[in-house]
Amino acid sequence: MLPSVSTLQQIGLAVLLLATLAWAVGLVRTVRRDRPAPQPPGTAQRLLKAVPRQVVPPSESVELTAAEREAFAGLVRELTRRH
Numbered sequence: 001m002l003p004s005v006s007t008l009q010q011i012g013l014a015v016l017l018l019a020t021l022a023w024a025v026g027l028v029r030t031v032r033r034d035r036p037a038p039q040p041p042g043t044a045q046r047l048l049k050a051v052p053r054q055v056v057p058p059s060e061s062v063e064l065t066a067a068e069r070e071a072f073a074g075l076v077r078e079l080t081r082r083h
Contacts (some may be wrong), residue, residue, distance in 0.1 A: 005013075064072070
């Protein structure tokens, strides 16, 4: 026992420490439970193909040149390449 701290304060500190420990354990369990299950390789690509094409009004679209289309295709290849 600490000589300068009353018994009631020590009991309060113990209760506070137990409540903190219970909160931390509950938080860890909640985070682990809500974690998504690991996906097999290639699942992300299948999900992306499921996204519907967006329809853009002609007034808001711009035709790309062949060089711009090639640059965009290169960018897509670079971003989708697995490391």
